[in-house]
Amino acid sequence: MNIDEAIECLKENGYKTTGKRKDILTYFNEVDGYRTAKDLIQHLEETYDGISFDTVYRNLHLYNEVGILETTELNGEKHFRMNCTHHHHHHFICKDCGKTKEIEVCPMNEVKKSLKNYMIEDHKFEIYGLCPKCQTA
Amino acid sequence: MNIDEAIECLKENGYKTTGKRKDILTYFNEVDGYRTAKDLIQHLEETYDGISFDTVYRNLHLYNEVGILETTELNGEKHFRMNCTHHHHHHFICKDCGKTKEIEVCPMNEVKKSLKNYMIEDHKFEIYGLCPKCQTA
DNA sequence: TAACTCAATCGTAATCATTCTTATTTACAA
DNA sequence: TTGTAAATAAGAATGATTACGATTGAGTTA
Numbered sequence: 001m002n003i004d005e006a007i008e009c010l011k012e013n014g015y016k017t018t019g020k021r022k023d024i025l026t027y028f029n030e031v032d033g034y035r036t037a038k039d040l041i042q043h044l045e046e047t048y049d050g051i052s053f054d055t056v057y058r059n060l061h062l063y064n065e066v067g068i069l070e071t072t073e074l075n076g077e078k079h080f081r082m083n084c085t086h087h088h089h090h091h092f093i094c095k096d097c098g099k100t101k102e103i104e105v106c107p108m109n110e111v112k113k114s115l116k117n118y119m120i121e122d123h124k125f126e127i128y129g130l131c132p133k134c135q136t137a
Numbered sequence: 138m139n140i141d142e143a144i145e146c147l148k149e150n151g152y153k154t155t156g157k158r159k160d161i162l163t164y165f166n167e168v169d170g171y172r173t174a175k176d177l178i179q180h181l182e183e184t185y186d187g188i189s190f191d192t193v194y195r196n197l198h199l200y201n202e203v204g205i206l207e208t209t210e211l212n213g214e215k216h217f218r219m220n221c222t223h224h225h226h227h228h229f230i231c232k233d234c235g236k237t238k239e240i241e242v243c244p245m246n247e248v249k250k251s252l253k254n255y256m257i258e259d260h261k262f263e264i265y266g267l268c269p270k271c272q273t274a
Numbered sequence: 275t276a277a278c279t280c281a282a283t284c285g286t287a288a289t290c291a292t293t294c295t296t297a298t299t300t301a302c303a304a
Numbered sequence: 305t306t307g308t309a310a311a312t313a314a315g316a317a318t319g320a321t322t323a324c325g326a327t328t329g330a331g332t333t334a
Contacts, residue, residue, distance in 0.1 A: 016301050016310060037291075052313045057292060059311095073210040076321090077291075092252055103251065107244040111264060114240065115229055121266040127248060129258040153281060153330055174320075189284045194321060196282095213292090214320075 001083050003029050006068045013066050023047060024059055025068070033099035034072060034079035072126060074098075090125040096134035103127065138222050140166050143205045150203050160184060161196055162205070170236035171209060171216035209263065211235075227262040233271035240264065 001009075003025045007017055015021075027043050028035065037056055044051045060080055063069040070083045074093065081100065091100040108123055138146075140162045144154055152158075164180050165172065174193055181188045197217055200206040207220045209230070216235065228237040245260055 014310095018301070018311065020312080050314085052315090053292075054294080054314085055312055076210075076215070078213075092255055092257075095258065101252070101255070103248055105244045105247050105251075107242045107262070108264075111240055111242050114242075115238070115264065115266075117269040118229055118238070118264075119267040119272050120229075120264055121232065123262075123264045125244070125260075125262045127245075127252065127257055127260045129252075130256040132254040135256050151281095155282065155330070157283080187285080189286090190321075191285085191323080192283055 001068060001085050005085075006063075006082075009066055009068055015062065015066075020044070020048065020051070020055060021059060024056075024063070028069065028080065028082045031098075032082070033097060034074060034081045034093060035098060036077050036079055038077075040080075072124075074128075090127075092127040092129065092131075094131035094134055095128055096130055096137070099131055101131070138205060138220050142222075143200075143219075146203055146205055152199065152203075157181070157185065157188070157192060158196060161193075161200070165206065165217065165219045168235075169219070170234060171211060171218045171230060172235060173214050173216055175214075177217075209261075211265075227264075229264040229266065229268075231268035231271055232265055233267055233274070236268055238268070 003022070006025045007022070010017055010021065023044060024040065027040060037053075037060060040060070041051065041053070041056050044056065060069065064071050064080065067083055067085070069080045071078055071080050072093070073079070074095070079098065081098075084102070088106060090103040090106060092103055093100050103125070106125065108120075111123075112120065140159070143162045144159070147154060147158065160181060161177065164177060174190075174197060177197070178188065178190070178193050181193065197206065201208050201217065204220055204222070206217045208215055208217050210216070211230070211232070218235075218237065221239070225243060227240040227243060229240055230237050240262070243262065245257075248260075249257065
């Protein structure tokens with residue numbers, strides 16, 4: 001998802017477009033990988049001196065709700081990244097730089113067969129490790 | 138893993154066997170599913186009035202390190218369950234009662250092919266939903 | 275079995291991420 | 305341009321987890 005799509009998405013859901021919201025979108029659009037709330041706060045503080053935690057967390061959750069961001073948990077902290085809307089897939093996630101690589105394999109069809117009486121609401125398939133760049137660094 | 142194996146595992150790693158450690162093992166052995174630190178504290182307080190958080194968290198992490206417990210993150214809280222040592226598999230996890238069902242499918246062999254220059258350290262494949270019992274409750 | 279030693283535990287304070295609260299400001303519709 | 309609901313500020317509160325100095329106890333050794 002790019003910035004324009006995200007702003008459109010906000011409007012569709014009846015949310016306003018503020019400078020900070022745009023900056024948050026720009027940030028995630030540029031970094032292209034998983035980042036924590038703290039990472040974002042640090043970035044925003046360069047522009048806005050003493051930004052409110054509330055603003056950051058509220059917007060992160062809002063973005064997650066409307067589908068602009070997706071989230072995962074890495075060593076005890078929530079991480080966010082721009083959502084990939086195109087099609088269903090999973091991710092390899094670099095533990096060092098947070099960057100991701102798409103994985104096309106999804107075993108859910110096969111798995112469903114062995115969960116006949118179970119109500120499946122969600123699933124997570126993530127591979128963790130080091131990307132080529134971070135192995136040499 | 139059963140209680141005796143767990144105690145053996147503690148000894149092998151040079152850790153002592155205390156009453157509280159046994160009780161923690163008994164707890165996880167009985168509940169057979171994912172539980173939070175808070176769940177465990179509540180249980181232990183029935184026996185030991187005012188147990189130290191330190192004791193609980195230290196032992197949970199210790200157990201996780203030596204492989205007695207495995208851990209996952211469910212709605213923002215760490216959850217623990219007795220480790221299944223027999224063979225590699227994944228879990229369906231009931232969001233309501235925390236119980237798990239083993240899933241034999243593991244797509245990692247296939248996935249590795251598309252991650253040639255990546256160093257794979259770990260992976261997580263979990264299915265979330267409601268078990269048959271919790272759907273009717 | 276006594277005493278020794280280091281691990282384990284206690285009790286509580288501190289920390290860290292996150293959420294809440296009230297007052298103020300701002301986007302944008304009318 | 306103005307009115308109003310939404311967004312933000314500022315910082316206190318919360319909830320899970322970790323840290324710490326003092327004390328207790330398990331398992332070893334004499």
